[in-house]
Structure formats: C-alpha cells, structure tokens
Amino acid sequence: MSGRKETVLDLAKFVDKGVQVKLTGGRQVTGTLKGYDQLLNLVLDEAVEFLRDADDPLKTTDQTRRLGLIVCRGTAVMLVSPTDGTDEIANPFVQPDGT
C-alpha cells in the first residue's frame, strides 16, 4: 500500500498567482492559475500567448496575443513555472564568437 497519492508538483500554492506554461509544439502561455486537476490540465485566466518567429518557430518574439480564460490540456503541458521570482537571463553557456 502506497497510501495517498501525492503529486510531484503541488500546484495549490500557485493558485491565483501568475504562471508560465510551455506546451508541446512550442507554444508558450502565461496567465493566472485558477484551477487544475491530477492530469495537469490547467485553467488560466487573462492568458497571454507569446507568438513565435515565423522563420524560427523555436524563438518567441515580443509579440503577444490575449487569449482570456483558457484550459491548457494536460497532455500538451511540458513546463509550469511561477512568473513571480523567475527571471529570464541570457544564456551563460553561449561562447562568444571567435573562441
């Protein structure tokens, strides 16, 4: 008996806080977490999708579009991270040109 099933990530502490979500296929969304279930389906309010470069779909651009109240399918969720206390930095492992 393993007892009560525990999740690796306790999303309860992110409820009503800003989260960033990356999805398979490369889409990237931020929003306020309003709800979730065991399968990692997420409800995000005031969601904003970061649009990608048409030439290089791996890169996100500054362009965004507002989505509103959405459900992110758990089957497509790759990454969930809180926006508070998270900052994107330049890649420190990139070698400068010519070295």
Add this chain to the structure above:
Amino acid sequence: MLLSIDDVPCLLIALSVDVEAEIMANTNPSQLLPSELIDRCIGSKIWVIMKGDKELVGTLRGFDVYVNMVLEDVTEYEITAEGRRITKLDQILLNGNNIAIVNTGGFSNFSLQYSWFLVVLLIQNESTWMLA
C-alpha cells in the same frame, strides 16, 4: 456501550457529516476544475488551439474524458507564413490528442473591439440621459 434503536439515525447523520468533510478536504471548492469549465461551455462558441498551427472556432456540442469534441459550424484556421487558410465545416468530431489550448472566454481581438463598442454605447446612452 449499549445502543438503543433510537440512536441509529444519529449515528447515520454523524457518519454522513464525516464523509462530507472528507470530500470537502479533497476537493477545494474555491478552485475551478478544467473539466468543469469546458462543461460550462457546452452549447456556446469555443476556440480550440491545436499543438500545431491549426485553430478552430465552433459551437461545442459535447466532449469526453480525452477531450475529444463534437463541434458544429466550425471555422478552421491554418496559420502559415503566407497567411491564414480558412476551412468551413458543418459538424466534426475533433480528436483530443492534438489539442493544446481550449479557449472559453472571448476572442482576443474580437472581444477587445467589442468592449470598445460597448464603451461608446455607454457614453452615448449617458449623453442622451443628460439631454433628457
């Protein structure tokens, strides 16, 4: 302890209260369940964004545990570098496997434009009231 027949209903009530408390502890009522949100959209227009570059707008008729969906009066948008390719479909069963996002509240640009329209309407109404 000896129990008379009169105590039985009390015991039953005590038990049911216990079960209820346990259910309340397991499901947080302040939280919005994803399946619940989609269920509320049955009968209304939704916007489905696929993992790839396809998006669909249509009326949700039903869905299952895999979030396969039955949609009606569907407009399919395929976003390419050249522009959007639009396909109209009467009724479809959409496989849930490739769905990334289900959008329930508003349609980005559309809702923005619409809210401005409402503001203008409100201002107009107010000015007519002032005149009256």
